[in-house]
Amino acid sequence: MTLSPSPTISARTAGVRGSAIRDLLTLTARPDVISLAGGLPAADLLPRERIAAAAARALTDPAAVQYGETAGLARLREVVAAHETERGTGGARGPVLPGDVVVTSGSQQALDLLARAVLDPGDAVVVEDPGYVGALQVFQAAGAVVVPVGLDADGMRVDELADLLAGGLRPRLVHTVSSFHNPRGVTLAAERRRALAELADRHGFLVVEDDPYGLLAFDGATPAPVAAHGERVVRLGSASKVLAPALRVGWLVGPGEVTAAVELLRQGADLCGSTLTQSIAADLLGDRDWFAGHLATLRREGAARAAAFTTAVAELLPDAVGSDPTGGMFCWLEFPEGTDTTAALPRALDAGVGFVPGSAFAVGTPLPAAARCCFASHPPEVLHEAVRRLATALAVPSGRGRST
Amino acid sequence: MTLSPSPTISARTAGVRGSAIRDLLTLTARPDVISLAGGLPAADLLPRERIAAAAARALTDPAAVQYGETAGLARLREVVAAHETERGTGGARGPVLPGDVVVTSGSQQALDLLARAVLDPGDAVVVEDPGYVGALQVFQAAGAVVVPVGLDADGMRVDELADLLAGGLRPRLVHTVSSFHNPRGVTLAAERRRALAELADRHGFLVVEDDPYGLLAFDGATPAPVAAHGERVVRLGSASKVLAPALRVGWLVGPGEVTAAVELLRQGADLCGSTLTQSIAADLLGDRDWFAGHLATLRREGAARAAAFTTAVAELLPDAVGSDPTGGMFCWLEFPEGTDTTAALPRALDAGVGFVPGSAFAVGTPLPAAARCCFASHPPEVLHEAVRRLATALAVPSGRGRST
Known part of the structure; x- marks a missing residue:
């Protein structure tokens, strides 16, 4: 168009x-x-039948059809925090707490609100090349200057990023689809994850670790999240690929200053998510055995x-x-x-x-x-x-x- | 905060x-x-039971849990177009068509995407004083200069707006909660609606007719929409007050150039709404007798x-x-x-x-x-x-x- x-x-x-x-x-x-x-x-x-059962159960409570809190349904934030803790997101900092989580309308909204929260027009943003189109759209809309960094079989060329930083580049954000990259399919290697988090600490940018596919490892294993290695990482997750896209449930885990700004902007963006679909997501993600x-x-x-x-x-x-x-x-x-x-x-x-x-x-x-x-x-x-x-x-x- | x-x-x-x-x-x-x-x-x-029945029905179709079109579920756009036509939104221009409708995550998202589509930082936006806080947040976030216009028992003081325009003000948008105003409770009188649409045509601004409460007239009657009187009106509607907030279903009806831009921005904002809750809304709004x-x-x-x-x-x-x-x-x-x-x-x-x-x-x-x-x-x-x-x-x- x-x-x-x-x-x-x-x-x-x-x-x-x-x-x-x-x-x-x-x-x-x-x-x-x-x-x-x-x-x-x-x-x-x-899992359509399981969703139908969860919907029927949720709808026995009048709260399921009312407005909800902007940061997300409390029960869902608890379940997501437990789930991210288990994946290792907290690293040496300890468990992820419900207050560290903001629920969004898919991880795409998390990306958009994050960009609006931290970017001013003209700010530099590093993206992978080839990259996730939804991220490029968001950074363009925010007026950012997009700087590409290549990929190989081990994911983002963090060495190439390091060279750009050594040359004076000062990005506000570095975006990576860390596991099973869209579109390249590759996964960021463990040592590069650590190096990326260290570069963020050294140069003061935020890593956006966009991870909708990480749970879909054929052998069940992916390296620990980039977020495990440092505090300057905003981690985005999604229920779209592991439960269902129509729930429109994603989330952001990050520093308190970032989650507070994202929550504030979500008030104006759409007030809150659907209490109904968040209840369904909490039910399914919280049913550990299922x-x-x-x-x-x-x-x-x-x-x-x-x-x-x-x-x-x-x-x-x-x-x-x-x-x-x-x-x-x-x-x-x-x-x-x-x-x-x-x-x-x-x-x-x-x-x-x-x-x-x-x-x-x-x-x-x-x-x-x-x-x-x-x-x-x-x-x-x-x-x-x-x-x-x-x-x-x-x-x-x-x-x-x-x-x- | x-x-x-x-x-x-x-x-x-x-x-x-x-x-x-x-x-x-x-x-x-x-x-x-x-x-x-x-x-x-x-x-x-x-209507929790009716929603539960619609959810169960929708979930017999695998499409109900998948991604959907950015502009909204086709069936819901049809139902909303018919509903807006019946309310008189098309005016002398004829019926509202499904292609004139973009479904959003509540009318708040319509307001946010509209502001992002048409406002550049520094643009003037006229709001009612006192005004809807969600609109003020959106216009602030877009970097607009907000210009207040008073209200009386007949709604916005359109005469006051005309004076400002005569004095040289050139707003990009004029926002009004036209029926049962939030917070003042008043309704914009019929002759003022016509006058407002005429001012928009004469001075080239867009009216944002924000109308979540219009169907809640105790006697069932409100004046024809502002949109009935001119083409430079973007009308926002919502299922939140007449069905349920948790559906997160709102909509925008407006000129093709505006709906195209809003649809484009929604791709980056959150890809699409929930097919499930849109199916439920289409079911309930489309069941005329109920x-x-x-x-x-x-x-x-x-x-x-x-x-x-x-x-x-x-x-x-x-x-x-x-x-x-x-x-x-x-x-x-x-x-x-x-x-x-x-x-x-x-x-x-x-x-x-x-x-x-x-x-x-x-x-x-x-x-x-x-x-x-x-x-x-x-x-x-x-x-x-x-x-x-x-x-x-x-x-x-x-x-x-x-x-x-």
């Missing part, structure tokens, strides 16, 4: 880039298209789907180099040099498959030959068919040389 | 005033206190409660002048000159009653002797007891002169 410059719309809004992905979701919603485009949890694995079993299912199924997808890619798209997912939802494909995945997308949709071209995530480095594919949304047999269709649309035309 | 100036928090956030009302809600949540402070719908009139019956109950009960409250005020607080509610949720009380309702609040809480001091709503004119009381949240007998406690706390001390 592009907005024509207009006297009605503010100068800043006119500079905000719409999400190509959300526009794409409309296209890929066609029933004949297998969509690998969205970051949607698998419909067949969403949640452990549910996570085990998501991990087992995620691993099976990732394996089906990468096997099909190896078989049917031998020219492409795919990432090797160990958790999360995404596989990153790199096609031979000269491939233009943006140009190929209409052909792919005609062939009945959707993906997100790499260029949608590009910050500083163009990524014309890459694509993000979500393997989580479909069962193995559907993924195989999706890759077959991809191969049709992205077949190297005769006469075009290969780069390898 | 006050934030100490800090290098972590942005200069703009540090200037945002917290809502005294939301802070007060914490105090008045004490079980021994009858709260007249919140703008909370009556717990006993919230909704008509429910509204009739709210109106009948509202009238009975307002009557009980004003009768008790006449009997037990003879020095106070109360507004004469004809709908909505609020009665505005003015005590004799020299009364300090802010100072009296702790005494009132000790006596077991809460209210919001007039000063919380003051923009340009201090209102030390006024109070906003919500009559909607309690049945008549509880309201009588609340006024008795108010009388104890606000009794004119002997020796202090009366202003009348």
Whole structure:
């Protein structure tokens, strides 16, 4: 979507880039298209019956339909604090307390409120390249100057960040999707997490540790959170990928000054979240045995789907180099040099498959030959068919040389 | 809540005033206190069973727990468009179409996204004085220069606004709570609605017609919306006061350029609303017979409660002048000159009653002797007891002169 410059719309809004992905979701919603485009949890694995039971239980209490506290339902803040403590978020500082948690409408709102709380126009913000589009939108809307840092198989190139800092860069925020990166699929290595937290302490910036996928490790293990290693880390979590997106429950854990500012801004942003969906989230996250079993299912199924997808890619798209997912939802494909995945997308949709071209995530480095594919949304047999269709649309035309 | 100036928090956030009302809600949540402070719908009139039935029905569809479209659930946009058409919002322009509607997380989010879409720092915004605190917070956060305009028994002093415009004021937005004003309880007269829309056309500003209470007219009638009289009106609606706050469903109807910008900003703000609660809202608002019956109950009960409250005020607080509610949720009380309702609040809480001091709503004119009381949240007998406690706390001390 592009907005024509207009006297009605503010100068800043006119500079905000719409999400190509959300526009794409409309296209890929066609029933004949297998969509690998969205970051949607698998419909067949969403715990709908358990949510219905929790809703029915919550609605026996009149408080479930009334306004709630801006910082979030007390019971949910308790459950999230316990959950983050268990994940190691508190580090040597001790347990995460309910007062350290602000519940938000998905972790996207946490990101937006955080940006509004700490950024002034012109502030520098470091992002990963390629990066999470929702974060880029937020930082653009806040008028920040976005500085890209690369990624490799161990996540953000913290050494590259250190060089930029040594060169005089003074960012206000450094954003990282620390586990099972969107879109690259990689996980920030343990030693880099420690180094990143130390750089934050030394140079006075805040790390935004955006972690919606961390619980989806196929083997159940991810390194301790960046937040375990220092105080200048704001950790964002979400129920969207482990329970259901429609709950619109995310959270922010951070220094008191930050949580207070975020809570204050949420008053004006939307007063409070839904007491009903927060009650449901507290019920499901707080039911330890059920949640452990549910996570085990998501991990087992995620691993099976990732394996089906990468096997099909190896078989049917031998020219492409795919990432090797160990958790999360995404596989990153790199096609031979000269491939233009943006140009190929209409052909792919005609062939009945959707993906997100790499260029949608590009910050500083163009990524014309890459694509993000979500393997989580479909069962193995559907993924195989999706890759077959991809191969049709992205077949190297005769006469075009290969780069390898 | 006050934030100490800090290098972590942005200069703009540090200037945002917290809502005294939301802070007060914490105090008045004490079980021994009858709260007249919140703008909370009556717990006993919230349609909890009907919501539970709608939730159970919605949850038979996997789509109800998935991500949804940023502009809102298609079915809800249809229902809201039909509902706004019936209220006359389209005026001579014809019916409101689903594409004219953006669903938001309560009308507060509509207000926030609208401000972000159209305001640049330093823009002038006209607000009513006293005014809705949630709007003031939003305009402050956007860096706007707030210009107050007075109210009388017929709502905003549109003549005062016309004088300011004649004097050279060029606001970007003019905000009005057009029906059953928060906090004053008054309704903008029909001829003023027309005049306001004409001023918007002549001077190029947008009217924000904030209308969460319009359906709560005790006799079922309010003048046609301001939006009926011109195109430069953005109309905000809400399900919070007529269904339930926990659905977090509000909406914005306005020019295409504005709805497109608001939708774009919502991508970054929180991606989308809850498909589950939007399904519930569409079910209830779309069930015409049920909704008509429910509204009739709210109106009948509202009238009975307002009557009980004003009768008790006449009997037990003879020095106070109360507004004469004809709908909505609020009665505005003015005590004799020299009364300090802010100072009296702790005494009132000790006596077991809460209210919001007039000063919380003051923009340009201090209102030390006024109070906003919500009559909607309690049945008549509880309201009588609340006024008795108010009388104890606000009794004119002997020796202090009366202003009348």
